[in-house]
Amino acid sequence: MKSKVILTAFLSVSLLACAQETPKVKHKKKNIPTKTTAQKVKFANAIDPICEMKTEDDMIDTLVYKGKTYGFCSSYCKDEFKKNPEKYVQK
Numbered sequence: 257m258k259s260k261v262i263l264t265a266f267l268s269v270s271l272l273a274c275a276q277e278t279p280k281v282k283h284k285k286k287n288i289p290t291k292t293t294a295q296k297v298k299f300a301n302a303i304d305p306i307c308e309m310k311t312e313d314d315m316i317d318t319l320v321y322k323g324k325t326y327g328f329c330s331s332y333c334k335d336e337f338k339k340n341p342e343k344y345v346q347k
Contacts (some may be wrong), residue, residue: 304328304333305345
């Protein structure tokens with residue numbers, strides 16, 4: 257009888273300890289493509305002038321320089337371009 261009480265107490269403590277270790281994080285819903293009214297942009301550059309990655313129609317990091325829109329793979333590349341755009345436009 258004593259061992260049943262001890263076993264029950266041990267299991268109760270174990271379950272409570274495990275329950276407290278579970279992270280309480282709300283996960284975002286899965287990204288589901290939605291229809292957008294955004295237009296695809298035609299970039300003046302076929303490749304990112306900084307890292308030489310191919311540009312895509314839906315790139316987020318863009319910059320207009322001398323009336324032309326340039327696409328970049330990251331904000332880092334965009335910032336580097338801003339420092340000396342003439343250097344990269346003549347490539």
